[in-house]
Amino acid sequence: MWLWFAKLGSPRWFYELSDKWLPWLYVSMLILMSIGLFWALLIVPEDYQQGQTIRIMYIHVPVASISLACFPLMAVAGTITLVWKMKLADMVAQSVAPIGAWFTGLALATGAIWGDQIWGTWWAWDARLTSLLIQFFLFIGVIALRSAIDSPDAAAKACAVLAIVGAINVPIIKYSVDWWNTLHQPASNFSMDPVAPNPPEVWVPLLVMISAVYVFFAIALILRTRNEILQRERRSQWVIDLVAREKNV
């Protein structure tokens, strides 16, 4: 178990393993995304209240829920960096920040477009929306903090601390819809009952889209982490060999 843990901390080991993972991830993303998009756009019936705009949900909900997973991931990677000084963990923490900012930004943008239709307003200072906006600024803050500190070790530590402290916002976003009266609706319960307000024909394609976007998230994170590994290990022999092996770049 500890050997495995130590191995996983080795950037080279991760790089070579992810070579094997990536084709599978691409294929599963393609399959899940095709099924999910086809289902969401063409098969899901109109909502009795929202009409066709129900289709916005199949983008907004996966993106928003995964944006909430980015910050805890960054905090866990930050903790590993601080406690075990594992190099790979800091590379993951660095790579997840821009992806998290993208996810959060897209969740806000698609939410605004949807809100314009169902609430009649693009924006409201509601607890859910405001806490998600704070998460967006926190991601920008982590990125800015890293580029502001010259020493990579000091930057890694500072970003790890900010990621851990900032993670307090995640449960606030998650439960904001239950704790306060918000314009944003609370999460719906999945029901097996075909005549329930949220029947399987609505949430099964949503689950497909959530898995598709999760796989996409994994690919985006792995690609960025691999670049970070190459950049930081560029003087080691295995990267020099790898560069020499690459043709046609």
Next chain:
Amino acid sequence: MFALQFSSLSEFLHMGGVYTFHIWAVYLLFAVFISYNLLQPKMVRRHFLREQKRRAARDEELASKTNTQK
């Protein structure tokens, strides 16, 4: 449960008419988001490899020059 909701392509693109722009704007943003986050790392990687190859070639050239001087 698996019936298509639209009978023609134009009906599909029209999306009920009232919120056509909203729906397609969301899907367009999603497409931009997916493509950027897959293509950007590929560009970075290509740039890195080119840079390192150039550096390796330069080092080799330098090494061969110093060898001939000896």
